[in-house]
Amino acid sequence: MQRTRRRSRTLHAALCAVALAVFASPLAALREETPEHAALRVLDEFMAAFNARDVEAWIATLTFPHVRIASGHVAVFADAAAFRDGFEFARFAEQTGWSRSEWGERRVVQAGPEKVHVAVVFTRFRADGSVLARYESLYIVTKLDGRWGVQARSSYAP
Amino acid sequence: MPRRARLGCYLLGAPLAVALAGAPTPAQQYAEGPEAAALRVLDDYIAAYNARDESAFVATLHFPHVRIAGDRVETFASVAEYMRVLELKKGGWDYSTWSERRVVQSGPTKVHVAARFTRYRAGGVPVGSYDSLYVIVLRNGRWGILARSSYAP
Numbered sequence: 216m217q218r219t220r221r222r223s224r225t226l227h228a229a230l231c232a233v234a235l236a237v238f239a240s241p242l243a244a245l246r247e248e249t250p251e252h253a254a255l256r257v258l259d260e261f262m263a264a265f266n267a268r269d270v271e272a273w274i275a276t277l278t279f280p281h282v283r284i285a286s287g288h289v290a291v292f293a294d295a296a297a298f299r300d301g302f303e304f305a306r307f308a309e310q311t312g313w314s315r316s317e318w319g320e321r322r323v324v325q326a327g328p329e330k331v332h333v334a335v336v337f338t339r340f341r342a343d344g345s346v347l348a349r350y351e352s353l354y355i356v357t358k359l360d361g362r363w364g365v366q367a368r369s370s371y372a373p
Numbered sequence: 374m375p376r377r378a379r380l381g382c383y384l385l386g387a388p389l390a391v392a393l394a395g396a397p398t399p400a401q402q403y404a405e406g407p408e409a410a411a412l413r414v415l416d417d418y419i420a421a422y423n424a425r426d427e428s429a430f431v432a433t434l435h436f437p438h439v440r441i442a443g444d445r446v447e448t449f450a451s452v453a454e455y456m457r458v459l460e461l462k463k464g465g466w467d468y469s470t471w472s473e474r475r476v477v478q479s480g481p482t483k484v485h486v487a488a489r490f491t492r493y494r495a496g497g498v499p500v501g502s503y504d505s506l507y508v509i510v511l512r513n514g515r516w517g518i519l520a521r522s523s524y525a526p
Contacts, residue, residue: 280446282439284520287482287512289437291448324477324487325504327524329444332487332506334477351478353485353508355522359444367441369508369520371480 251323253363254331254356258321261365262337266315268304278357278364285370314342319349329358330366339372348372408476410516411484411509415474418518419490423468425461435510435517442523466492466500482511492525501525 248256257276264272274295281292292298307313319336326332333354339347352370356363414433421429431452438455440447449455473489486507492500503525510519 280448282441282446282448282520284439284508287510287519289439289448289519291437291439291446325506325524327504330441330522330524332504332522334485351480353478353506355441355506357441357444366446367439367520367522369483369485371478371483 250326250328250331250358250363253358254323254326254333254354255321257356257363257365258318258333258335258354262316262318270299270302270304274298276364278359278362278366281365282367283370284368286373311339312341312347313339314347315340324353331356407479407481407484407511407516410511411476411479411486411507412474414509414516414518415471415486415488415507419469419471422461427456427459427461430459430461431455433517435512435515435519438518439508439520440523441521442525464492465494467495468493472502477506484509490525 261273261276264276277295277298279292279294279298281298283290283292290301292301316337316339319338320334322334324332324334333356335352335354336349337352338349341347350370350372352368352372354365355367357366359366418430418433421427421433434452434455436449436451436455438449440449449458469490469492471488472491473487475487476484477487478485486509488505488507489502490505491502494500503523505521505523505525507518508520509516512519
C-alpha cells in the first residue's frame with residue numbers, strides 16, 4: 216500500500232516536471248514584451264512622469280541623443296544633463312495654463328525589433344479640467360542598450 | 374492644311390491635350406495642399422538619389438537635418454556638413470522605388486509620411502524592402518525633409 220503511494224507520488228512529481236518543461240518556455244515567451252507593447256508602455260511612463268512634473272522619471276523614458284521637432288525647429292539634446300537644463304515645468308505651466316496631459320489616441324505606424332513609430336494625439340488640460348489644446352505628434356521609440364525610450368518626437372504643438 | 378490632315382491632328386491632339394491636362398504639374402500639386410507637396414518632395418528625393426545627383430538630393434532636405442537609422446542618430450547642421458559625408462554611390466544597390474507611401478499626420482507646415490521603399494540591383498532584382506518615416510516641413514516657402522527614421526541597415 217505504502218509502496219503504491221510512493222510510486223504514485225513519484226509519478227506525480229515526474230508529470231509535474233514534464234508539464235513545467237513543456238509549458239514554461241512558451242509561457243515565458245508570451246510574457247515577453249513585444250516592441251509595440253514596450254513602446255506604448257514607455258509612452259505611458261512618459262506621460263505619467265510629465266504629469267507628475269518629475270524630470271528624472273521623465274528623462275528615464277528617453278534615449279539620447281534625444282530629438283524634439285516642433286514649430287519648424289529641431290532641438291537635439293546630447294544627454295540627460297542637456298535635457299534637464301532645457302525644460303522647466305513651472306515655467307511651462309505658467310506660460311500655457313497647462314495642468315496635465317492625456318493620450319487621446321495612439322497608433323503604431325511601423326514597428327521593428329528595436330524601433331517603433333507611434334502616431335499619437337494628446338490633450339492638454341487646465342487645472343479645472345477644461346481642455347487647453349489637442350495636438351497630433353509622432354514618437355520614435357527605440358531600444359538602446361536593452362532599454363526602450365523615446366528617441367525623437369515631432370509634434371504639431373507650438 | 375488638307376481636311377484629312379486636320380482631322381488627323383484633332384484625333385491625335387485631343388487625347389494628348391486631355392492627358393496633359395489630367396497630369397498635375399508640381400505647382401498644381403503644391404496648390405493641392407501639404408500632403409501633395411510632401412509626396413512631391415519624396416518623388417524628387419528618390420529621383421535625385423537614383424540619379425546620384427547630390428546637389429538635387431540635398432535640395433530636397435531641410436537643415437539641420439536628422440537621420441535615425443540603425444542605432445544611430447545623426448544630425449547635420451548644414452548642406453556643407455552633409456555634403457562632406459554624402460555618398461550616393463555606395464550601398465550595393467542600383468536604384469530604389471517607393472513601394473508604399475501613407476500620410477500619417479498633416480498640418481499646414483508639416484507632414485508625417487510613413488513609407489516603404491525597395492532597393493534593386495541593376496537589372497531589377499530586389500535587394501530589400503524597408504519601412505521608413507519622413508518629417509517634411511514647409512520652411513521659407515519650400516517643402517523639404519527635416520528628419521527621417523529608417524529601418525534600413
